[in-house]
Amino acid sequence: MTRIAFILIFLLSKSAFCQTTFVVDNFSKDYLGKLYIADTTEVFSKGWVAVFDKKTKKQLIKISSDELTFTLHKGKVLANVKEMPYGEQSSILYKDFNFDGIKDFAIMDGQNSCYHGPSFQIYLATNNGFEQNPEFTELAQDYCGMFDIDYKTKTIRPMTKSGCCWHQYSNYKVKNNSPYPIKIVEEGLSPTGITWDMEEQNLIKGKMVISKYQIFEVEENKDKILLSFGFENKKKMHVCKTESILYYAFTDANDRIELLYNDTFKYSNGENTLSFTNHNTEYIIYEDKIIAKTPNNKYELKAVSNTKFGTLTKLKNLKIENVIN
Structure with a gap:
């Protein structure tokens, strides 16, 4: 075997090893997911995420991305892992986002949220399948990773920050499949370095009312x-x-x-x-x-x-x- 032939075989075998399609099958009796990673040796890689109907084998959702990431749990990729705000977040989240009692999908589309964090496209369950929802998707793009959900109060809670000393915490309710804010709290460390400047917006009689104050922690x-x-x-x-x-x-x-x-x-x-x-x-x-x-x-x-x-x-x-x- 010539040296050139050996190098070609090595490169081809390395490429085949790095390209991996993971089956994600821990979240539903009706659906399964697949995660394709072009280069598993990289932290972020090109690839795609897809959801299939188990009975018909039909592909329901597929999103390609230049920056996907994954974590193995005993050799498997799992859905529905969400460690807030900076921990692991699965490429597939199967949960009820609009509080209608039917589970929806959040599919990772890259690292577009704050601090190069994971971002998602939200697909709500409808009578005609799963449909991408721009309002929910915006909440999963413009904050720090995937938003938190409080099912007891039926509240969505995204958060974002800038540096060590500015944070924003929001509470959203849902009406007609559209999230709307009921409370937004911004906090920033004041120039004194000992107090926090607070701005709080609360929905009162259909309008967001702003109040400002300082706190000492x-x-x-x-x-x-x-x-x-x-x-x-x-x-x-x-x-x-x-x-x-x-x-x-x-x-x-x-x-x-x-x-x-x-x-x-x-x-x-x-x-x-x-x-x-x-x-x-x-x-x-x-x-x-x-x-x-x-x-x-x-x-x-x-x-x-x-x-x-x-x-x-x-x-x-x-x-x-x-x-x-």
Whole structure:
């Protein structure tokens, strides 16, 4: 055998080995799927996904793609695997997407969702077979992978994000085979680095009503908190810092910020208190309470003892731009 002939045989055998058609037969007594991968040695490969009627052998759906992927489970490719939001997602999902009690198909068509994630074409079951639905397909293209489904509330929940610090979470209902939003929440880390800017849209009387607010998440800011405690009404107070700026955040029971202050503070070494003036109100922060003084009144807010975290004494050894000792 010549060297050229050997190379040709090797290349042909390698090509035959890399091209594989997997039978997907774990999801229905009526249908089976096939997944063709042109090169199984690649993470993403050209190929196609098809669905067949088991009795008639008729091909019902077929989608070709330049970027298909697969995962083997004991040598088999399975349908209906969906690990949100970045885990494995099967090339065939056979579930009820429009809540009519009949299962539909989501067929992978590539990696067109966020961060080069899997995207799908949605085919709804009808009296005339399965028909591609553009509205459902849009939800399976423009977000992060395949959307989540809550069958108890009959709600579809897609999500998307950009980088570490912007996320969008949506709730959709379905009417006449068309999904429509009832709630959209966007969150983005504010320039301070300690609060999240929130925009919430809720469907009220047929219109999406927008509300904006900020929240303070304790767990994310624990390494920045100098002192924090809560009150009987479930509201909370936090004194925290970035590298060089001190912040005071007063939040409601849902962590929504009612007052955020980062102008000039005064720290008393002798009394171990922190004070500042906002508009016509002076706030004096102790280790276990806040005293607020207006021109006409004085208010004292006592902390619930088991909610306290940290201490103001750290301020004795810190150099912070907006704190006067």
